[in-house]
Amino acid sequence: MTDQFTSDPTKAAQRMRAGSMVIPLMPWGIAAVLLMVLPFIFTANSAITIMNQMAITIIFALAYNMLLGQGGMLSFGHAVYAGVGGFACVHIMNMDDFFAGIPLPVLPIFGGLMGMGLATIVGSFSTRKAGTVFAMISLGVGELIAACSVIIVAFFGGEEGISGDRTYGMPFFGVEFLQQIEVYYLITAWLLISAALMYLYSRTPLGRMANAVRDNPERAEFLGFSARWVRFFSFVASGFFAGVAGALFAVNYEILTEENLNTTQSGLILLATFLGGVGFFFGPILGAIVFTLVQTVLSLQTELWGFYLGIVFVVTVMFFPGGLAGLIMMHVPAMRLGKLGRLGIPYLKTLGAGAVGCLGGAALIEMTFHLRHASAGDHSMTLYWITFDSHTMLPWIVAIAVTLIGFGVARATAPALAEAWNDANTPDGTPR
Amino acid sequence: MDLILVNLIDGLVTGLLLFMLSAGLTLIFSMMGVLNFAHASFYMLGAYFAFQISLYIGFWMGLLIAPLVVGVLGAGVERYGLRRVHQYGHVPELIFTFGLALLIEEVVQFIWGKNQMPYATPEILQFTAFSIAGNSIPAYKIFMIFISIAIFIGLLYVLTRTRVGMIIQAALTYPKTVEALGHNVPLIFMGVFGVGTALAGVAGVIAGPVLGTFPGMAFVLGSIVFVTIVIGGLGSLWGALVASLLIGWITTFSKAYNLRMEDLLTWAGFTKPEPIWDSAWRDLWSITSPQIADILPYILMVLILIFRPYGLFGKRDA
Numbered sequence: 067m068t069d070q071f072t073s074d075p076t077k078a079a080q081r082m083r084a085g086s087m088v089i090p091l092m093p094w095g096i097a098a099v100l101l102m103v104l105p106f107i108f109t110a111n112s113a114i115t116i117m118n119q120m121a122i123t124i125i126f127a128l129a130y131n132m133l134l135g136q137g138g139m140l141s142f143g144h145a146v147y148a149g150v151g152g153f154a155c156v157h158i159m160n161m162d163d164f165f166a167g168i169p170l171p172v173l174p175i176f177g178g179l180m181g182m183g184l185a186t187i188v189g190s191f192s193t194r195k196a197g198t199v200f201a202m203i204s205l206g207v208g209e210l211i212a213a214c215s216v217i218i219v220a221f222f223g224g225e226e227g228i229s230g231d232r233t234y235g236m237p238f239f240g241v242e243f244l245q246q247i248e249v250y251y252l253i254t255a256w257l258l259i260s261a262a263l264m265y266l267y268s269r270t271p272l273g274r275m276a277n278a279v280r281d282n283p284e285r286a287e288f289l290g291f292s293a294r295w296v297r298f299f300s301f302v303a304s305g306f307f308a309g310v311a312g313a314l315f316a317v318n319y320e321i322l323t324e325e326n327l328n329t330t331q332s333g334l335i336l337l338a339t340f341l342g343g344v345g346f347f348f349g350p351i352l353g354a355i356v357f358t359l360v361q362t363v364l365s366l367q368t369e370l371w372g373f374y375l376g377i378v379f380v381v382t383v384m385f386f387p388g389g390l391a392g393l394i395m396m397h398v399p400a401m402r403l404g405k406l407g408r409l410g411i412p413y414l415k416t417l418g419a420g421a422v423g424c425l426g427g428a429a430l431i432e433m434t435f436h437l438r439h440a441s442a443g444d445h446s447m448t449l450y451w452i453t454f455d456s457h458t459m460l461p462w463i464v465a466i467a468v469t470l471i472g473f474g475v476a477r478a479t480a481p482a483l484a485e486a487w488n489d490a491n492t493p494d495g496t497p498r
Numbered sequence: 499m500d501l502i503l504v505n506l507i508d509g510l511v512t513g514l515l516l517f518m519l520s521a522g523l524t525l526i527f528s529m530m531g532v533l534n535f536a537h538a539s540f541y542m543l544g545a546y547f548a549f550q551i552s553l554y555i556g557f558w559m560g561l562l563i564a565p566l567v568v569g570v571l572g573a574g575v576e577r578y579g580l581r582r583v584h585q586y587g588h589v590p591e592l593i594f595t596f597g598l599a600l601l602i603e604e605v606v607q608f609i610w611g612k613n614q615m616p617y618a619t620p621e622i623l624q625f626t627a628f629s630i631a632g633n634s635i636p637a638y639k640i641f642m643i644f645i646s647i648a649i650f651i652g653l654l655y656v657l658t659r660t661r662v663g664m665i666i667q668a669a670l671t672y673p674k675t676v677e678a679l680g681h682n683v684p685l686i687f688m689g690v691f692g693v694g695t696a697l698a699g700v701a702g703v704i705a706g707p708v709l710g711t712f713p714g715m716a717f718v719l720g721s722i723v724f725v726t727i728v729i730g731g732l733g734s735l736w737g738a739l740v741a742s743l744l745i746g747w748i749t750t751f752s753k754a755y756n757l758r759m760e761d762l763l764t765w766a767g768f769t770k771p772e773p774i775w776d777s778a779w780r781d782l783w784s785i786t787s788p789q790i791a792d793i794l795p796y797i798l799m800v801l802i803l804i805f806r807p808y809g810l811f812g813k814r815d816a
Contacts, residue, residue: 140589142596191804197588198533202728203803209721210796217789218781329721333596340593373608376601383594384579387586431608439611 143208149327151309181309343389423472513746544702572695731812
């Protein structure tokens with residue numbers, strides 16, 4: 067088993083070490099091309115709105131992961147920095163003379179600087195300790211600023227928030243950002259820039275020290291680095307990119323309210339980041355995409371989407387602490403051995419059955435919910451495109467049967483999957 | 499003077515209620531080193547369970563049974579959830595309890611809906627205990643005070659005077675040694691977690707009728723409870739008591755007396771800018787104390803963290 071990962075010059079990882087720039091640049095190129103063509107595939111206005119939201123969430127989640135994943139700092143109030151950056155940008159939009167002198171694409175820099183400024187102030191006392199203490203301070207400060215937003219009306223606009231108009235800015239090469247698609251390209255450009263900057267940041271010595279301080283602050287201190295300063299710099303950098311995300315939100319929606327910086331928002335970004343996986347750079351990107359889809363698409367389908375999300379989140383924390391990205395990266399050894407294909411059929415059997423079981427369980431939950439909370443006399447409900455009477459026995463029997471069979475089959479085939487998994491992760495010819 | 503007395507009682511009720519939550523939380527923290535984000539959710543569960551029980555067999559049985567159910571649930575969460583996540587470290591533990599808080603809120607909405615439940619104080623306590631200069635004090639408030647104090651004394655007695663309490667205290671500091679002496683430390687941890695959540699359940703049972711039983715009740719109180727134990731010093735029972743009472747009185751008094759920033763600033767020698775609605779400082783001048791009553795604990799917490807990072811009663815390295 068020891069020679070499982072012996073070097074092989076034809077493999078990507080070894081070429082990367084050899085100094086070739088093609089491989090590390092490839093994902094970025096693909097991402098750029100993909101972002102360019104996506105609006106031509108999904109042309110509907112609603113799709114572009116969702117993609118804008120997605121891009122903003124990605125930047126925010128990446129910024130958040132600079133703290134959680136790379137720095138080991140759990141923040142419960144990170145929406146504050148994004149929110150304040152956004153509010154500052156709306157104020158700039160409303161300063162007619164000043165805003166007429168700067169093009170809109172530059173605006174996120176101001177939002178970032180604002181978020182960074184606030185992070186500098188808060189970070190000066192909150193980064194003293196990591197872990198629980200940091201989490202508590204971030205929560206307290208987050209609550210404090212969110213509560214202030216109702217009181218300091220001049221800046222936060224009270225309950226109704228503040229709104230501006232992005233089109234008053236200096237035209238940027240003739241583009242005035244009247245249309246959603248123009249905003250899309252503005253946001254994706256910023257997405258690429260900030261993602262690249264955040265990636266590069268994680269490769270700098272400072273970014274590496276953040277990892278060291280996360281894993282073993284004592285040892286980092288012995289090496290002569292101040293754990294506190296390292297945490298502080300991570301915090302400030304993260305505040306900057308959160309501010310950029312907030313500014314893009316302001317550009318996209320042209321309105322900011324208290325909702326953008328309250329604890330619920332902070333909790334959601336934690337959810338998105340963790341579901342995606344904090345261990346890898348691309349984890350938060352995945353998380354933000356999936357989360358936005360769930361938030362926009364699933365919430366149209368069911369009232370209970372928060373319930374499902376809660377279950378998925380708790381299950382993720384308990385059983386897959388690496389998140390989605392961790393699950394994907396688990397398959398890298400099998401891929402290196404070229405035996406990924408052997409997992410296909412067992413996966414299909416177990417996970418397919420499991421998915422059927424989950425759908426059946428969801429049906430049971432939906433039916434229970436309908437039974438309890440639908441208005442009196444309303445017996446008909448529609449589930450998976452089938453309309454039926456929720457007060458008769460048949461649908462219940464069917465749903466229970468589907469659930470039991472689904473999970474039963476998944477359980478019965480699990481040993482075979484485990485077998486295949488072991489097989490796929492063992493080089494051929496190794497005695498077992 | 500009379501008004502001060504009334505406010506003292508009101509603040510005491512709020513403070514003791516907070517204490518019942520923060521006592522369990524701080525106990526759990528000193529034991530496992532993890533802040534239970536879902537603590538206020540157990541408080542909410544207590545209220546909902548008690549409401550459901552009170553529909554069938556009355557308020558008093560609810561007061562008895564609901565905390566037990568909540569405690570068993572809490573112990574189950576520790577046994578099957580936290581203990582599993584513990585291997586990944588403290589931050590995933592915090593995230594786990596955070597997710598649990600979300601999930602419990604969703605479950606409560608799923609079962610009981612989004613509206614407030616008609617959970618009322620028992621009829622036997624619906625009278626005026628006494629009145630101070632025309633301000634009547636309902637008997638239920640006195641009842642709340644007595645329950646909280648009884649629980650505090652009971653907790654203190656168990657922790658400091660009984661054999662079980664000694665073992666718990668020892669297990670907090672030297673779990674390995676206690677284990678070597680033949681005690682089942684994981685069981686102790688589970689028990690303390692259960693008792694802590696049961697305490698939160700009691701708080702929910704008695705606060706539900708006055709503060710309202712609705713799905714947001716955990717969220718409303720949750721962060722204040724954290725603020726309380728941070729101010730008191732993480733892991734300190736006395737700190738939790740002092741901080742709870744402090745917060746209870748501060749919020750009650752600032753709501754009762756309409757102190758205006760305008761008066762304060764004028765007294766300090768500033769002149770009011772004219773016209774006020776055009777000034778950048780207009781919000782500062784128009785602040786009144788009832789308006790900021792709810793954020794005063796947070797301000798207090800930030801100040802404490804800056805000037806005394808380990809809290810009022812915390813140990814230096816906590």
